[in-house]
Amino acid sequence: MTPRLRRRVFLAAAAVAGALLLWGLTGLPDYGVYNGPYGDVLNRVAVAERKATNVVASVTFDYRGVDTMGEEYILFAAVLGVAILLRAQRDETEQPPDEDAADRRAPGTSNAVRVIGLALVGPVVLFGIYVVSHGHLSPGGGFQGGVVLATAALLVFLSGEYVTLRRLSPEVVLDTAESVGAAGYVAVGLLGVAAGATFLANVLPLGHPGALLSAGTIPVINLAVGLEVAGGFVLLLSEFLEQTLVIRRPGEVT
Amino acid sequence: MIVLEVAVFLLVAAAGTAVVLTRDPLNQAIVASFYGLVLGIMFLVYQAPDVALSQITVGAVALPLMILLALAKVRALEGSRGRDDR
Numbered sequence: 001m002t003p004r005l006r007r008r009v010f011l012a013a014a015a016v017a018g019a020l021l022l023w024g025l026t027g028l029p030d031y032g033v034y035n036g037p038y039g040d041v042l043n044r045v046a047v048a049e050r051k052a053t054n055v056v057a058s059v060t061f062d063y064r065g066v067d068t069m070g071e072e073y074i075l076f077a078a079v080l081g082v083a084i085l086l087r088a089q090r091d092e093t094e095q096p097p098d099e100d101a102a103d104r105r106a107p108g109t110s111n112a113v114r115v116i117g118l119a120l121v122g123p124v125v126l127f128g129i130y131v132v133s134h135g136h137l138s139p140g141g142g143f144q145g146g147v148v149l150a151t152a153a154l155l156v157f158l159s160g161e162y163v164t165l166r167r168l169s170p171e172v173v174l175d176t177a178e179s180v181g182a183a184g185y186v187a188v189g190l191l192g193v194a195a196g197a198t199f200l201a202n203v204l205p206l207g208h209p210g211a212l213l214s215a216g217t218i219p220v221i222n223l224a225v226g227l228e229v230a231g232g233f234v235l236l237l238s239e240f241l242e243q244t245l246v247i248r249r250p251g252e253v254t
Numbered sequence: 255m256i257v258l259e260v261a262v263f264l265l266v267a268a269a270g271t272a273v274v275l276t277r278d279p280l281n282q283a284i285v286a287s288f289y290g291l292v293l294g295i296m297f298l299v300y301q302a303p304d305v306a307l308s309q310i311t312v313g314a315v316a317l318p319l320m321i322l323l324a325l326a327k328v329r330a331l332e333g334s335r336g337r338d339d340r
Contacts, residue, residue: 131307139306147308147311151311154315244326244330
């Protein structure tokens with residue numbers, strides 16, 4: 001295909017796509033106008049029905065809990081795929097990362113970064129646990145809190161402590177956290193079936209709105225998702241770091 | 255409030271354009287991280303704090319990090335090829 005022909009094909013395709021986009025835009029409701037009934041209905045009944053002050057959480061983990069389970073397994077499958085793709089190949093060798101090697105990617109960390117990074121680890125872990133455990137009360141939840149927890153591991157690495165990171169998060173622990181979290185979601189769902197209701201039905205005591213132990217299964221699912229996401233993200237981080245710092249191809253700069 | 259909404263829209267448009275115009279992948283990862291942060295602020299302005307939290311952690315931290323680590327690996331490989339040529 002010559003560049004000239006390619007440009008023509010692109011222009012034709014862009015014109016059609018642009019026209020469709022404009023057509024679609026004309027059919028949108030006006031700025032700030034909300035026509036759907038579901039949001040209004042949920043805003044009225046959700047807190048009374050599920051006792052969760054964060055209505056978003058009662059939607060994602062209860063009213064449409066099965067969708068969120070699918071989303072969780074997308075991440076699970078993605079981490080699994082990365083772990084398989086980034087494993088050590090037959091022609092590659094693993095070398096213990098030498099933090100002092102000149103052309104290694106271990107950052108030459110300054111004392112300021114080291115101190116600030118390590119000082120932030122504690123507060124970040126605490127904040128992550130808070131976001132996971134208060135998902136049904138305030139913005140946040142298992143997914144957001146899980147990623148926040150995983151950034152604590154990133155801070156440990158940024159402080160120049162790759163070896164410490166590996167020692168703090170052995171793969172067995174990460175694998176277990178990820179798997180237990182993923183299985184936990186289904187287990188909570190089966191709890192509903194065991195109680196004679198439907199899959200993922202909210203069968204635990206609901207409590208009072210605003211209390212830490214309230215909203216039935218929602219905080220339990222949040223905990224499971226938090227475990228899965230934190231484990232999965234640290235595993236992802238470890239796989240990438242291992243590729244960059246430990247695994248060598250023949251002839252690769254070490 | 256409307257001023258804030260317009261401002262954050264313009265900021266998102268500017269940051270998105272900056273990501274496209276940045277050609278060096280290393281710089282692009284940093285600009286994309288900033289774009290992720292701005293997008294998170296937009297979600298916050300539009301009262302979606304749940305989405306804003308996910309957007310900031312994933313868009314501003316996790317995604318740029320993956321790009322940086324992948325770049326580091328690619329450069330290590332390219333470095334070895336350069337050495338072979340000599």
